[in-house]
Amino acid sequence: MTYPHPAMAIYPIRTFGDPVLRQTAQPVTEFDADLEHLVEDMLESMYDAPGVGLAAPQIGISKRVFVYDIGEGPGAMINPEIVETSGTYEFDEGCLSVPGHFWPITRPEYARVAGFDVDGQAIELEGDELMGRMLQHEVDHLHGTLLIKRLERDLRIEFMREWRKAQL
């Protein structure tokens, strides 16, 4: 007897204004089949969007998980913490939860992040430029921080004005 492969699901991406995006995500405590399934669904949702990174709150799940693929293959990290950053780097940054916008945002160029893989093994990820940017952006999501908070004041005010108008 064979068991059917559990169907993967593509989740809709939550967008700015959804309260789940402002919550602090909860640490993962069980490294089980449900977690593996969540990571698969997140990767599927990220590729469908498409994006180079996706944090669990973006699909409405307030857990400390993100997935990524900056063009070198898929990966996932559980309970990540930034342990080191250096340099400064301006980059046109976008977010699947704020669709249609890219803004120049200055952040550290290099980041190193410690966490766990889907099996609960301790791992580290590091990189500069796009990788460093993705790591910082996804960890921000797990703290309930969107890139809007990282914008220069004028750009933030302009976006908020535009966003409020679109809600009417």
Ligand code: ZN
């Ligand atoms: Zn994002």
